[in-house]
Amino acid sequence: MTENILVICEQRDGKFQKVSMELIGKARQLIEKKQGQKVVALLMGDKIAELAQDLVNHGADRVVYVDNPALKDFMTEPYTKAACAVLKSENPDMVLVGASSIGRDLAPRIAARLKTGLTADCTTLEIDDETGELLMTRPAFGGNVMATIICPDHRPQMATVRPGVMVALEPQTKTGEIVDFDVAFETSDSNVEILETVMIAKETKDITKANILVSGGRGIGNNFAPLKELADVLGGEVSASRASVDAGIAYKDMQVGQTGKTVRPDVYFAFGISGAVQHTAGMEEATLIFAINKDATAPIFDVADVGIVGDAHKIIPKLVNRIKKEKNL
Amino acid sequence: MDFSLSKKHLLMQELFRRFAEKEVKPLAAEVDEKEIFPYGTVDLLGKYGMLGIPWSADNLSYTLCVEEMSKHCATTGVIVSAHTSLCAAPISDWGTAEQKGKYLSKLASGEWLGAFGLTEAGAGTDAAGQQTKAVLDGDNYILNGTKIFITNADAAHVYIIIAMTDKSQGTRGLSAFIVEKDMPGFSIGKKEDKMGIRGSLTCELIMENCIIPKGNLLGKEGEGFKVAMKTLDGGRIGIAAQALGIAQGAIDTTVAYVRERKQFGKRISQFQNTQFELADMQTKVDAARLLTYRAANLKDAGKKYTSEAAMAKLFASEVASDVTRRCLQLHGGYGYIREYPIERMMRDAKITELYEGTSEVQKMVIAAGMKVN
Amino acid sequence: MKIIVCVKQVPDTNEVRLDPKTGTLIREGVPSIINPDDLCGIEAALRLKDEYGCHVTAVSMGPPQTDVALREALAMGCDEAYLVSDRAFGGADTWATSSTLAGAIKKLGYDLIITGRQAIDGDTAQVGPQIAEHLGIPQVTYAQDIEKTEGNALIVQRQYEDRYQKIKIKCPALVTALSSLNKPRYMSVAGVVSAYDTKEVKTLTFEDLKEFVKEENIGLKGSPTKVKKSFPKQVKAQGVKHEVDEDDAVEIIVKKLKEHFVI
Numbered sequence: 001m002t003e004n005i006l007v008i009c010e011q012r013d014g015k016f017q018k019v020s021m022e023l024i025g026k027a028r029q030l031i032e033k034k035q036g037q038k039v040v041a042l043l044m045g046d047k048i049a050e051l052a053q054d055l056v057n058h059g060a061d062r063v064v065y066v067d068n069p070a071l072k073d074f075m076t077e078p079y080t081k082a083a084c085a086v087l088k089s090e091n092p093d094m095v096l097v098g099a100s101s102i103g104r105d106l107a108p109r110i111a112a113r114l115k116t117g118l119t120a121d122c123t124t125l126e127i128d129d130e131t132g133e134l135l136m137t138r139p140a141f142g143g144n145v146m147a148t149i150i151c152p153d154h155r156p157q158m159a160t161v162r163p164g165v166m167v168a169l170e171p172q173t174k175t176g177e178i179v180d181f182d183v184a185f186e187t188s189d190s191n192v193e194i195l196e197t198v199m200i201a202k203e204t205k206d207i208t209k210a211n212i213l214v215s216g217g218r219g220i221g222n223n224f225a226p227l228k229e230l231a232d233v234l235g236g237e238v239s240a241s242r243a244s245v246d247a248g249i250a251y252k253d254m255q256v257g258q259t260g261k262t263v264r265p266d267v268y269f270a271f272g273i274s275g276a277v278q279h280t281a282g283m284e285e286a287t288l289i290f291a292i293n294k295d296a297t298a299p300i301f302d303v304a305d306v307g308i309v310g311d312a313h314k315i316i317p318k319l320v321n322r323i324k325k326e327k328n329l
Numbered sequence: 330m331d332f333s334l335s336k337k338h339l340l341m342q343e344l345f346r347r348f349a350e351k352e353v354k355p356l357a358a359e360v361d362e363k364e365i366f367p368y369g370t371v372d373l374l375g376k377y378g379m380l381g382i383p384w385s386a387d388n389l390s391y392t393l394c395v396e397e398m399s400k401h402c403a404t405t406g407v408i409v410s411a412h413t414s415l416c417a418a419p420i421s422d423w424g425t426a427e428q429k430g431k432y433l434s435k436l437a438s439g440e441w442l443g444a445f446g447l448t449e450a451g452a453g454t455d456a457a458g459q460q461t462k463a464v465l466d467g468d469n470y471i472l473n474g475t476k477i478f479i480t481n482a483d484a485a486h487v488y489i490i491i492a493m494t495d496k497s498q499g500t501r502g503l504s505a506f507i508v509e510k511d512m513p514g515f516s517i518g519k520k521e522d523k524m525g526i527r528g529s530l531t532c533e534l535i536m537e538n539c540i541i542p543k544g545n546l547l548g549k550e551g552e553g554f555k556v557a558m559k560t561l562d563g564g565r566i567g568i569a570a571q572a573l574g575i576a577q578g579a580i581d582t583t584v585a586y587v588r589e590r591k592q593f594g595k596r597i598s599q600f601q602n603t604q605f606e607l608a609d610m611q612t613k614v615d616a617a618r619l620l621t622y623r624a625a626n627l628k629d630a631g632k633k634y635t636s637e638a639a640m641a642k643l644f645a646s647e648v649a650s651d652v653t654r655r656c657l658q659l660h661g662g663y664g665y666i667r668e669y670p671i672e673r674m675m676r677d678a679k680i681t682e683l684y685e686g687t688s689e690v691q692k693m694v695i696a697a698g699m700k701v702n
Numbered sequence: 703m704k705i706i707v708c709v710k711q712v713p714d715t716n717e718v719r720l721d722p723k724t725g726t727l728i729r730e731g732v733p734s735i736i737n738p739d740d741l742c743g744i745e746a747a748l749r750l751k752d753e754y755g756c757h758v759t760a761v762s763m764g765p766p767q768t769d770v771a772l773r774e775a776l777a778m779g780c781d782e783a784y785l786v787s788d789r790a791f792g793g794a795d796t797w798a799t800s801s802t803l804a805g806a807i808k809k810l811g812y813d814l815i816i817t818g819r820q821a822i823d824g825d826t827a828q829v830g831p832q833i834a835e836h837l838g839i840p841q842v843t844y845a846q847d848i849e850k851t852e853g854n855a856l857i858v859q860r861q862y863e864d865r866y867q868k869i870k871i872k873c874p875a876l877v878t879a880l881s882s883l884n885k886p887r888y889m890s891v892a893g894v895v896s897a898y899d900t901k902e903v904k905t906l907t908f909e910d911l912k913e914f915v916k917e918e919n920i921g922l923k924g925s926p927t928k929v930k931k932s933f934p935k936q937v938k939a940q941g942v943k944h945e946v947d948e949d950d951a952v953e954i955i956v957k958k959l960k961e962h963f964v965i
Contacts, residue, residue: 012862076831076840076841076842076843077840100862100863101843101861101862101863102862104827104828104843105841105843105844107828108796108826108827108828108829108830108831108832108835109831109832109834109835109841111797111828111832112797112800112832113835115797115926116797116926117795117797117927118796118797118826118927120824120825120826120827120828121825121826135930139825140823140824140825141713141715142715142716142718142823142825144715144718144934145932145933145934146932146933146934147929147931148929148930148931148932148933149928150927150928150930151926151927152928153926154926191840191872192840192842192869192870193869193870193871194867194868194870195857195867195868195869195870196867196868197865197866197867198866198867198868199864199865200864200865200866212964234964234965242716252882253863258825259820259822259825276715276718277718278715278718278822287962288962288964289941290958292951294589295588295589296591296596296945301941301943304943305941305942305958306941306944306954306955306958307941307942307943307944308946309943309944309945310945310946310947310951311948315948315952318948318952319951319952319955319956322953322956323956323965326956326965327965335898336770336773336898337894337897337898337899340770340773340774340777340889340894340897340898341891341894343889344777344888344889344890344891344894347888348888376890377887377888377889378890378891378892378893379891382891385891385892385895386891386892386894390891390894
């Protein structure tokens with residue numbers, strides 16, 4: 001067994017998911033404690049060989065790629081087969097996977113096949129100074145408690161990490177090993193048939209990319225229009241807590257939190273959001289957090305930089321007018 | 330004695346609670362304000378088996394259902410109650426196999442909604458003063474007369490109508506009939522503009538030479554008064570449950586309010602007056618709940634429950650009026666504003682002291698059971 | 703077609719709060735519910751039952767009080783319910799949970815297994831795919847629509863962040879349900895009655911599953927991952943909380959935004 005860290009990198013249609021680079025960045029940081037060991041990136045797909053260099057530039061020492069028409073679109077079985085073959089051959093100590101809808105399909109399947117542990121949605125990854133084990137810390141109970149998980153007797157130690165949690169390195173032109181790994185596929189491996197792929201035209205902007213987020217929760221009721229107005233005057237986007245998404249008032253892709261998206265905007269407004277840790281887990285890294293809630297005891301005030309005990313419905317229109325005046329709009 | 334609900338009844342309560350929270354509560358203010366009969370909700374109630382609960386489950390479950398609906402919307406509570414207790418129940422209790430086959434399954438599934446017509450302009454509490462007449466004519470009865478204050482009136486398809494078949498016999502000359510909306514000579518009269526339960530579509534029923542088949546006589550000729558009185562005994566459990574629900578709903582919304590509202594730098598929940606008021610109210614509501622569940626339990630056990638149902642309704646309805654008024658007081662001025670549900674609850678509560686026998690009638694029933702006189 | 707629906711009873715994490723003084727979880731009074739994604743799984747199975755007359759069995763692994771979740775599944779219309787429960791199963795991580803459930807499912811027999819995508823208490827989304835792996839069957843996760851088609855196959859709409867796919871999958875197979883898959887039905891009155899009066903929740907212990915799952919693959923022993931420690935989430939240094947009127951609130955916000963050069 002090696003002491004290497006392997007990152008399973010995800011590409012769709014020849015484009016990397018951001019989380020892959022973030023995980024290589026994290027692996028680089030972890031490997032500092034394991035002298036002489038390597039960050040290995042695994043790349044799977046069809047006609048993807050030329051993408052390998054990009055992974056090196058982002059910090060991988062070695063890239064193993066499996067290039068095969070059977071891997072053209074993501075399918076659980078061929079990808080699991082390829083990944084397991086590479087993992088058996090590379091024998092890494094740790095495996096990191098992006099917790100995308102593909103990573104969360106693939107990683108558990110690999111872990112079950114290799115009989116090893118998998119810790120989902122880690123927010124902190126560290127190496128134990130004494131044992132050299134990977135300490136995988138993740139939220140549980142909707143983010144109300146943090147648990148540090150270890151995988152003492154099985155290898156590799158596997159973890160998934162959600163997009164936006166780790167930070168990618170600035171790419172630099174580097175050299176690294178690039179290895180073409182051959183996997184023999186059988187027709188029976190393709191045990192599902194993709195009939196149709198439909199790209200979704202996004203109804204809302206990507207909230208993870210917004211610098212300013214105006215978020216609403218249960219206390220806002222069923223009218224998000226005032227939030228939109230505030231977001232517009234500030235040049236931000238509207239996001240929501242799970243309560244508003246569950247109630248059908250906001251779209252799922254606007255959801256911030258444990259089961260939604262992790263955001264780190266410069267400014268985050270939480271209007272009428274009580275602040276269950278389910279929610280705060282996804283936004284507490286924001287630079288400046290405003291919380292506006294009628295309930296003085298709402299836990300959202302524990303993470304806010306500026307808390308206002310008051311009625312969002314009354315404050316928002318006044319705030320919009322005031323900012324308009326400030327900006328001469 | 331066991332004062333707690335069984336696991337089955339707890340799950341039943343959970344079902345009603347979720348349904349009321351998701352389907353009933355969001356419509357309640359509009360139902361009241363615009364006097365909307367919630368047809369969509371009634372369809373769903375039928376779909377999930379909530380319009381024939383005494384037959385698929387039991388009367389205690391039915392009570393739980395009316396209570397949970399009424400916590401959020403007293404209109405929805407009375408729709409279920411009038412349909413179940415006042416129309417489906419008498420057909421179940423007095424109907425022939427043929428009548429049950431024709432009406433009961435359609436009523437229980439919600440395909441048809443039911444109503445009950447006893448009250449007339451000159452015969453409210455005094456049922457013997459009935460002016461509506463029914464005359465046998467070959468294979469049909471011909472009905473003439475007008476019933477007033479009929480819950481569900483325009484939304485219903487089936488009506489239990491009490492009419493005089495033999496005036497000389499007084500109350501023993503009354504008979505009960507099953508009337509369908511599309512029978513010739515039957516029509517819906519003016520709709521009442523009410524203080525509360527504003528969505529329940531309370532109207533007059535007008536019968537002008539209304540022809541109904543002989544086979545639609547419910548029970549025997551002359552049994553109408555018995556049918557009506559027994560029907561009202563059961564109905565009172567439903568109204569007690571409605572009152573109970575209104576009262577508990579008022580407390581629930583008030584507790585949420587006092588935890589939020591601040592005066593003198595404190596949440597008003599921190600004032601002892603608020604706490605004592607709510608403690609006192611919850612005690613009364615729990616007492617009303619025990620009386621109501623007891624009456625339902627007795628009915629389920631096949632025992633006599635006339636006095637107990639009257640006591641439940643008398644007490645629960647008075648508690649509902651008292652509690653909603655006091656809860657509104659805890660809201661202060663905001664309680665008087667339509668933005669908050671408490672003023673609606675106060676208006677809704679009053680009817681429970683009036684219909685299916687006023688509080689005074691309940692006392693007559695209870696006193697009769699005590700053989701005071 | 704025989705459908706197995708996996709159900710987990712979870713604390714309603716929306717209602718979970720932390721003790722502001724100790725930072726520990728207040729579990730008291732937090733209602734237990736069927737995991738929301740699993741409810742959609744039940745609904746999906748029941749729709750297939752309504753249309754094609756499938757037989758639907760609900761399976762849950764948990765302590766005895768999980769009974770009520772399975773009664774709820776029966777009250778919604780599931781035909782049978784099994785509680786996989788034994789002290790020996792305790793302390794299981796997703797690996798051991800999935801191997802135990804796979805054992806139970808193998809014993810019961812199946813064409814299709816539906817699980818929720820993930821549970822709101824653990825949020826791992828691992829048990830579904832791992833059951834499929836233990837059984838050696840194909841899976842489609844993140845299902846937002848399920849249709850049955852000829853030849854004991856399904857057409858599943860699989861959701862991704864940026865696209866969806868229509869995927870044909872032949873049974874035996876496993877599908878994980880998203881909450882956007884459907885709006886779960888309520889229990890019905892007759893369903894609640896039958897859940898207690900005519901149907902039963904049958905318990906499967908390790909003894910019952912011995913032929914189908916190895917002892918080293920269950921419970922704490924069968925779990926590759928261990929919890930090293932758990933601790934209350936660290937709260938950020940608290941900012942300032944203002945109890946002021948709306949106009950002052952607006953001024954405070956605007957001042958702060960200016961300090962941060964937002965406006």
